[in-house]
Amino acid sequence: MDSVSDSVVKTGVLVVGAGPVGMALHLALRRQGVACIQVDKHAAGLNTSRAAVIHARTLEVLESLGVVPELLSSGLQVTDFRVRETDRVLLHIGFSELPSVYRYALMCPQDQTERILRRHLDAAGGLIDRPETLLTLAESADGVLARVGSPDRGSRTVHAQWVVGCDGVHSTVRELAGIAFKGEDYTETFVLADVRMDWPIARCEVSLFFSARGLVVVAPLPEEDGRSPDRYRIVATVAQSGDAPGIPEVQAILDERGPRGAAGRIRELLWSSAFHLQHRIAEQVSRGRVLLCGDAAHAHSPAGGQGMNTGIQDALSLAAPLAQALREGDLRALEAWAARRHAVAREVVRMTDAMTRVATAASPLGRSLRNTMLGLLGRFPLVQEKIATRLAQLHVN
Incomplete structure (x- = not known):
């Protein structure tokens, strides 16, 4: 004591x-x-x-605290991560073959x-x-x-x-x-929004969309209180933003960078923020x-x-x-x-x-090379499995 x-x-x-x-x-x-x-x-x-998101390795180490059953019941299991350019899939990373009992990323x-x-x-x-x-x-x-x-x-x-x-x-x-605390700041501004919306892609997938105007990530979030499954996290790069974005700004990003013809329709904004990133290490x-x-x-x-x-x-x-x-x-x-x-x-x-x-590659040449590289990686299952394992942090002891 x-x-x-x-x-x-x-x-x-x-x-x-x-x-x-x-x-x-x-x-x-x-x-x-x-x-x-x-x-x-x-x-x-x-x-x-x-x-x-809680990855497989983290769930494994959290078992010692006895919290994993509650996390699983509160979260949403995501088995796929796809990188897209509008409707074209550049790279698919699947978690269903991870060397773990947790063959998914848990959205919580x-x-x-x-x-x-x-x-x-x-x-x-x-x-x-x-x-x-x-x-x-x-x-x-x-x-x-x-x-x-x-x-x-x-x-x-x-x-x-x-x-x-x-x-x-x-x-x-x-x-x-x-x-x-050594490192640097990124030049890009990011916005984040949790929304309720109609979305054409299955809720087992996190999607990263590339476009000439920037990127946007759309990830499903678990529901609370028995509500319909329409809750999502949106993260995007923007030229600049001093304030938390509203529905018009987030909807415009989806319309411009998401899938053609069915980018999703936001009905409710739950929370939003604008932020800058840095990479530093003690x-x-x-x-x-x-x-x-x-x-x-x-x-x-x-x-x-x-x-x-x-x-x-x-x-x-x-x-x-x-x-x-x-x-x-x-x-x-x-x-x-x-x-x-x-x-x-x-x-x-x-x-x-x-x-x-x-x-966040900005030049047309840089974006073209990036997309070509990702398309090539997508042809090698062993490479995809290695990427999935690293994202899940299962290579860390």
Whole structure:
């Protein structure tokens, strides 16, 4: 149990951030019997869909938390990913032959994933202190002194043997630890919209459409409360956008870039956003007694739905080495974790950057070469299977 002495709260691990990565880590640490305090600067979960796909490897590692049955019942299984230019299929990637019991990508919006993780964390007796912001970090002889503050309760000091930053791209933990976050911003602006619409393509498919004006991705989302199956995620590049797009703007993108004659008709806009992307990686994921997981350690394009999946795998592979370090003082497994996850992050950033640059090729020659290359890849089943395995992250141990 955590203890209080001289107004300092003591714990084994302080987890900063309570998105899916932070909650997965907290749950895993509790299963290891590790005392843990978790803080998050938001008063409640963000309650937006954001990351919407859970890949096969992530489902495999989540089995240890007992959350997979609920995720499967809440999600939608997608077996096909097709790259198209209007009505022409350039490349088909199928997931039905994946070397896993989960032969699909599970579409499950992030807010639903977070609700499921939170229910299990509540059942395990785990608490999240909200809203509480990390103010300072200072290494001590046997851990880290962290000052955290709340608008209602003022500030307090937490003495943790280890601090794990699961607090996103703008990580306060990473900044206070002095860890560089190296990379670049993309020039393109992206818009995202969750809609209800009529759509001519089967709901077992995620579709990526190329056009001279940019790309658009259309992915089915699971239904809630027994409503008809007409909920979709749309992501597209645009010349510029300062505001969240409305129905007219999103409909125009579908009409221009989607299938000819039947691009789909939007009936309701559920949520939308405009955003810029970046690709960056932390110089290291471990410095002293500070560790980084998820977007705090690596930021990249959403191409292939790799971000949240990589972060959850960061967290769940950390729990056992961190417990060993706490109990035995043996850091070898923790050092191996840091080296491995940093290498995985570099690989993911390289892959998603390549996918994004190929998908956003601007010149007519570049687009023509891209489409020809994808058409050639589509002729080799073994290549398609390898791509599917990498997207599902099944090549990662």
